[in-house]
Amino acid sequence: MYGGGNVFEATKFDNLQTEDPAKLAEFEARIARGEKIEPTDWMPELYRKQLIRMIEQHAHSEIIGALPEGTWITRAPGFRRKMAQMAKVQDEVGHAQLLYSAAETLGKSREQMLTDLINGKSKYSNVFNYPAFTWADSNIISWLIDAGAIVNQMANAKGSYGPYSRALERICAEEAFHLKYGHDAVVHMATGTPKQREMIQAALNRWWGPIMTFFGPSDKMSTHTETLMRWKVKMASNDECRQQFLDMYVPKIWELGLTVPDPNLKKNQETGQWEYTEPDWDEFKRVINGDGPCNAERLAVRRTAEERGAWVRRALLNPKAKYVKPLA
């Protein structure tokens, strides 16, 4: 599961003039032919930096995203749900491992990525800074946050970087279960007792805001964005992803007799586009920069796990070990 909302700011590497023109042309021709880039290929610095950032954020989102659902494992209603919830959380942590490895092939070590996560230097999907108050919140995450993630990941799997595509193919295959599991859980509540319906509606109301910000603000179309799209780093605009999500899931919410807490939400039949109240981007910015209900808790929990496990890792470390980055 993963939040989009990548803000592709221009970096100081944006200046392609410093790149070797012959190599750059060869690189671009390879992508234009539909070939994937593999780790030892020559690549522009901008390509490398943006991919590291994007894959690393994706990995952090998986590992932090496991927390709000993980918290409900012990309190899941019934054995079967407990098993399924556990399997899902295990998948998410496994996805983080796959993604950290894909980012490592580009030259950033896993140690550095984890340090940057814990010290707040790199981000993860903002939705996980919100709490899962009830079992119903956990169900909404399993269904709709994963649904959003799948929209994103299906697009990114077609990107140009080989190791990221390989990781995403495996991730998408595993997520098929998450989506069905989440949908089933929500349907169970929505078609249950009045109390259950009330719970799931309340959870949906709480999560709608974060879900709408999930894909990030509208992209500013700049030469920078165009370059990243040409290089197949960014595969769809944030708005395209949001529209696709609404198209696929709003009807599924409505058919359960649930309501979406946005009176302006409707599909414009002429344009085929969904219209909605603009999400609260000020809140989004405030929360992503640290001032959300769970930011401190998420990082503190992650940090504690790292610190408490450190002695075990030290004890196991082979003194002759030598780091070599993964091959693919």
Add this chain to the structure above:
Amino acid sequence: MSLKSLDPRVTRLNLPDGEVPAMEPKPELDQFETYEAFHQKKEGAAHTYVGPVHAPNEDVAFLFAKEQYSRRFPCVGLWIARTENIQVTPYAGDGENVYDMLRIEEPAKRSEQAEPYEIFHLKKRGKAHTHAGRVVATSYLEALQEAKNQLGEKGPIVNVWVVKSKDVLQSAEDDKDMWTTVPEKKYREAIAYKVMDKITKFKEEQKNLTAQ
């Protein structure tokens, strides 16, 4: 004051609330070395690359790879090799054969005795390396030459990995039962959730309610 959470287990950790000093950067090798994993989907199929794991040694790498790469889908065999022990050719373009582009020189160092090497081919960029076969040689370079002669005809091959057979930890024939429980865990499969039945039933009940 300590951090209060909705999850009582987190509250019980007594974590500090408010500003905390930055964590010291993780030391080098805190996350161990890397190993590459190859799985066998079914009896008789070639082993295929699935991805890396970080581990302190080969045995733990095997356990991690088993969890990471074979817990959800059919698997009958698993190979593990330390990344450091795998030699890699440059990558050719799609449709090309990398063996045609390599000038394989005389090896500087060879062992006294010939030994087996495992050869993996990548047929297309973005796909996974697949085990192509085993050759006997006295060095990595000779193994590559042998691979070209014996296995390199059928292109395209965009990349080759060469690893000594003794450096590959292979799951044993006797260990196959470790994967037998995979099909039993139906709750991990999308197909186990018959959600449409519930929705249809719900809609019909709603219709009946309004009709009454």
